[in-house]
Amino acid sequence: MRIGFGYDVHRLGKNEDLILAGEKIDYPEGLIGHSDADVLVHALMDSILGALALGDIGKHFPDTDDRYKGISSMLLLKEVCNLIAKEGYELNNADVTLVMQAPKIAPYIDKMRENISFIMNTPVKNISIKATTEEKLGFSGRKEGIKAYSVCLLKEKE
Ligand SMILES: Nc1ccn([C@@H]2O[C@H](COP(=O)(O)O)[C@@H](O)[C@H]2O)c(=O)n1
Ligand SMILES: C[C@@]1(CO)OP(=O)(O)OP(=O)(O)OC[C@H]1O
Numbered sequence: 002m003r004i005g006f007g008y009d010v011h012r013l014g015k016n017e018d019l020i021l022a023g024e025k026i027d028y029p030e031g032l033i034g035h036s037d038a039d040v041l042v043h044a045l046m047d048s049i050l051g052a053l054a055l056g057d058i059g060k061h062f063p064d065t066d067d068r069y070k071g072i073s074s075m076l077l078l079k080e081v082c083n084l085i086a087k088e089g090y091e092l093n094n095a096d097v098t099l100v101m102q103a104p105k106i107a108p109y110i111d112k113m114r115e116n117i118s119f120i121m122n123t124p125v126k127n128i129s130i131k132a133t134t135e136e137k138l139g140f141s142g143r144k145e146g147i148k149a150y151s152v153c154l155l156k157e158k159e
């Protein structure tokens with residue numbers, strides 16, 4: 002078994018889509034990044050890369066590389082999944098927490114879990130996604146950005 006932890010932050014801004022776990026969320030602002038800035042998927046990928054001790058997403062998908070400009074982070078997640086298999090592991094489970102004041106994400110959680118489980122080829126029960134506010138404190142509380150934390154456990158392939 003190998004444990005991994007990931008953390009990411011993206012700034013919110015106008016004229017951007019808000020994409021979380023590959024799902025477009027209805028909100029007047031979106032996250033800014035080189036890719037589609039799917040902060041949830043970025044934290045999840047970093048937790049997986051951490052468990053494999055293979056560095057981080059910036060190392061694998063540099064934000065100086067035009068190939069990743071505007072790319073769906075779900076495609077990057079697929080590549081990270083290939084690394085899990087290549088290293089001889091499979092996902093046991095992952096648990097992701099979004100820290101965002103708005104919008105309420107609860108209505109989207111089931112679809113977001115399905116999206117990740119489809120890309121990772123794992124049962125939905127292996128993917129947990131939760132959300133909390135920071136009670137209007139700090140940059141997330143001021144709706145300036147969104148944070149995501151992820152932990153995952155990988156197990157040796159059977
Ligand atoms: N963006 C969010 C934040 C929270 N939720 C749900 O609301 C519950 C209460 O939030 P607190 O910050 O007061 O803990 C939380 O447990 C989530 O179920 C949400 O859906 N979207
Ligand atoms: C995902 C990548 C892809 O170029 O770009 P960003 O969307 O800027 O996201 P970040 O969390 O800064 O990680 C860096 C890159 O790996």
